[in-house]
Amino acid sequence: MELKIYNSLTRQKQALKPINNTVNYYFCGPTVYWFQHIGNMRAFFVMDSVRRAVKYLGYHINHVMNITDVGHMTSDADEGEDKMEVASKREHKTPEEIAKFYWDLCYRDMKDLNIETPEHICPATSVIDDIIAFVQQILDNGYGYITENGVYYDTSKCPNYGALGGMNQNEKQFGARIEVDEFKRNPADFVLWVKAKDNHIQRWNSPWGVGYPGWHIECSAIGNKFLGEHIDLHGGGVEHKTVHHENEIAQNYAKCGHQVVDIWFHLEHLMFNGGKMSKSTGGIYTLTQIKEKGFSPMDLRYFYLTAHYSKPQNFTFEALNNAKESLNNLKKLLIKHKNGQNAIEKAKIDELKNKFASFVADDVNSPLALSVVWDALKNHPDSVDIYNLVLDFDRFLGLKLSEVKEEKEIIPENIIAIAEKRKQARLNKDYAESDKLRDEISALGYTILDKPKNEYEIIKSK
Ligand code: AMP
Ligand code: ZN
Numbered sequence: 001m002e003l004k005i006y007n008s009l010t011r012q013k014q015a016l017k018p019i020n021n022t023v024n025y026y027f028c029g030p031t032v033y034w035f036q037h038i039g040n041m042r043a044f045f046v047m048d049s050v051r052r053a054v055k056y057l058g059y060h061i062n063h064v065m066n067i068t069d070v071g072h073m074t075s076d077a078d079e080g081e082d083k084m085e086v087a088s089k090r091e092h093k094t095p096e097e098i099a100k101f102y103w104d105l106c107y108r109d110m111k112d113l114n115i116e117t118p119e120h121i122c123p124a125t126s127v128i129d130d131i132i133a134f135v136q137q138i139l140d141n142g143y144g145y146i147t148e149n150g151v152y153y154d155t156s157k158c159p160n161y162g163a164l165g166g167m168n169q170n171e172k173q174f175g176a177r178i179e180v181d182e183f184k185r186n187p188a189d190f191v192l193w194v195k196a197k198d199n200h201i202q203r204w205n206s207p208w209g210v211g212y213p214g215w216h217i218e219c220s221a222i223g224n225k226f227l228g229e230h231i232d233l234h235g236g237g238v239e240h241k242t243v244h245h246e247n248e249i250a251q252n253y254a255k256c257g258h259q260v261v262d263i264w265f266h267l268e269h270l271m272f273n274g275g276k277m278s279k280s281t282g283g284i285y286t287l288t289q290i291k292e293k294g295f296s297p298m299d300l301r302y303f304y305l306t307a308h309y310s311k312p313q314n315f316t317f318e319a320l321n322n323a324k325e326s327l328n329n330l331k332k333l334l335i336k337h338k339n340g341q342n343a344i345e346k347a348k349i350d351e352l353k354n355k356f357a358s359f360v361a362d363d364v365n366s367p368l369a370l371s372v373v374w375d376a377l378k379n380h381p382d383s384v385d386i387y388n389l390v391l392d393f394d395r396f397l398g399l400k401l402s403e404v405k406e407e408k409e410i411i412p413e414n415i416i417a418i419a420e421k422r423k424q425a426r427l428n429k430d431y432a433e434s435d436k437l438r439d440e441i442s443a444l445g446y447t448i449l450d451k452p453k454n455e456y457e458i459i460k461s462k
Contacts, residue, residue, distance in 0.1 A: 001361045003057050005050070005233065006310060008241060008264045009164050009249075013363055016232055017262065022060040024227040025051065026261075028219055028236035028244065029121070031068040032102040033087040037284035038300065038315065039270040039277030041109060043237050045301065046267040046309040048115040048398065050235060053364045056396040057357065063118035064226045069099035069125050070202045071194070072215040082212070085201055095202050099123065109287040112297040114398045120226045124218035127225060128204050131213045134221040134255060135192045135206075143254035144192060147183030151193040151208050156186050158250040164264060165242030190247050192217050216247035223260070224252075231261045238266040268312040277315060285315075293317070298399050299324040305366045305397060331404045333377040334390055338406075340382025349389055352376050360396055369396060411458045415446050419458055426454060 007014040016023055027047040030036055036044075047065070054061050074080030084095040091098060103123075110117075124131070135151055138144045143157045155161045191214040196203040203210050223231055236245065245264060252260040269276040272283050290300055303323035307313035352372060359368040373393055376386050394401040422437035441448050442461065449457045 001057050001357050003053055003059070003361050004363060005263050005265050006363050007262075008266050009261075014263050016054070016059070018059060018232045019230065020060075021058075022062055023054045023232045024230060025054065025061055025063040025118075026219070026223045026227060026231050026234045027063070027065050027118070028240060029065040029067050030103070030106050031072045031083055032099045032106065033072075033083040034102060034279055035284075035286050036102075036106045036109060037277055037279065037286050038290060039272070039284065040106075041113060041287060041300075042270040042304055042313065043267055044110055044115050045113060045304045047235060048113075049305075049309065049366060049396070050233070050265070050364055051116060051118075052396045052398060053360045054233075056360055061119070062227065064120040064122065064222060065118045066218055066222045067099070067103055067121060067123040068215065068218065069095065069103075069123045071124065071213045071218065082200070082202070088201060096125075099125075109297075112287060113301055114297070114400055116398075122222045122226065124213065124222070125202070127218070127221055128213065130225050131217055131221045132193075132204075132206050134217060134224065134251070135208075135213075138192060138251060138254040141254050141257075143250075145185065146208055148195070149183055150191050150195045150211055150214075152184060152189045153192055153247065153250060153254070154185055155188040155190070155250060158253055161188065161250055162246060164246050164249060190214060190216060190243075192251075216244055217251060219244070219248050220251040220255070223248075224255070229256045229258070229260055233263050233265065234261040235265045235267070238268050241266050265309075267309040271312050271314045290320070295320055295324055299327055301399060302327040302330075305370055305399075308363075308365060308367055310363070327399070330373070330377065330399075331401070334387060334401060334404055335406050336382050337377065337387040337390070338384060340384055340386070342381040342383040344380055344383045344385040348380070349385055352389060353392070356393055356396075366397075369393070373397070411446065415441060415444060415458060418444075419448055419456060422448070423454055423456065 002015045004013045004015050006012070018024070030040060030044075051061060051063055070082070070084055072083050074083060074086065084098060087093075087098045088095045093101070135144065138153065139146070139151065144151050144153055146152075193206060193208050193213055194211050195209045196211045200212065202212050204212060223234070234245070234248075241264075249259070249261070271277065275281055275283075277284055287297060287300065291297070299320060300323070303320050304313070306323060352375065356369055356372040359365045359372065362368075373390055376389055376393075380386050391402050418437050418441050422434050422441070425431075425433040425437060438448055441458070445461050446458050447461045449459065451457060
């Protein structure tokens with residue numbers, strides 16, 4: 001089935017048209033200067049949902065995610081200080097140590113949330129040569145200029161600059177966001193390579209002096225390195241629409257002379273206390289804190305699944321608790337089906353399968369896909385066919401449903417003690433005592449089943 005995604009650039013749903021059935025997929029990764037909170041994790045959950053949708057519908061995937069470990073200023077529009085440098089001073093560590101520490105934590109949380117690892121994960125600092133070559137091409141093709149501060153992109157040269165964010169370059173927003181820079185030709189121009197001040201820690205040699213890359217160039221260079229000049233699908237947080245992705249489009253156009261990305265998609269934010277969950281405004285939770293409050297990563301994943309990626313999702317503990325309860329109920333029904341003796345007609349299974357796939361194919365609609373799971377589990381007689389069907393759905397859901405086990409009855413210790421005494425009596429061939437102890441266990445609501453070699457099993461009496 002064909003996957004359609006809402007393209008933020010054309011503002012309509014568009015079918016993927018991959019070459020050789022392999023979807024080239026790029027998603028903007030984390031800036032590794034601080035803990036990633038569950039808002040950030042919603043972004044990576046969406047990255048994973050789209051990846052799983054692609055695979056569920058039968059395409060192959062080549063997925064790239066960058067790690068920003070240099071050049072991302074405290075404002076996305078190149079203002080302020082480099083976030084890595086800020087963290088470095090705060091924690092008295094090198095930028096490399098900061099990057100490793102926070103990336104390791106981020107990756108651990110991704111694994112906990114059952115987020116599949118992209119085929120390529122690439123830190124910006126590992127591809128400085130590629131970035132320099134990309135900037136050089138932009139200059140050679142006449143889209144950049146050199147100033148005392150570094151190398152800039154000339155947005156007046158780029159046709160349709162601003163189309164993604166729905167602005168044109170003369171609009172005030174750009175000027176308002178960007179620090180007055182006397183060397184810039186147009187307010188929307190952005191930096192490709194920054195000449196490093198004396199105290200800047202991260203620095204590399206370049207044809208334009210010692211410095212470091214601007215933030216936006218890494219995604220163009222990394223996308224180009226691993227995916228070439230055709231990217232089927234490119235995603236990221238909605239705040240990237242107006243600056244970061246706009247600039248990526250411009251950079252790609254300057255180097256390749258054509259649009260590189262077919263479909264741009266953007267996820268809306270996780271909200272908390274009336275605003276976006278964010279490091280700068282406070283009020284954040286990390287996955288570790290969520291676990292400390294008694295929730296599992298799969299509870300959080302179920303919670304994420306209940307909202308469409310293109311809508312903001314409000315985080316409350318009540319909502320997370322509802323998700324936890326729903327997931328528990330889902331697991332109980334699943335186990336009933338696992339042990340079910342009924343057969344379900346193939347036509348019915350196919351109908352449910354088709355419905356599920358059509359919701360996945362229609363802009364990755366996870367809430368509607370979940371509704372088919374409930375329909376399958378609740379409205380059919382207990383059957384292993386339904387169990388197998390829901391495990392197939394889990395290739396998209398990612399809830400680790402194949403690991404769900406029947407909860408073993410916990411047998412109280414006093415019952416085990418009587419059973420052990422009885423075992424001893426049987427070994428001593430004291431059958432009267434053994435029968436008496438069996439009755440004692442029965443009276444307490446348990447049944448003892450004898451097994452070969454004097455072993456036994458205790459079950460709760462029905
Ligand atoms: P950062 O590490 O700040 O670059 O953010 C990593 C990813 O998390 C980006 O794709 C952001 O768009 C995304 N993000 C940040 N805050 C939220 C939020 N509250 N809800 C959803 N995504 C977010
Ligand atoms: Zn990016």
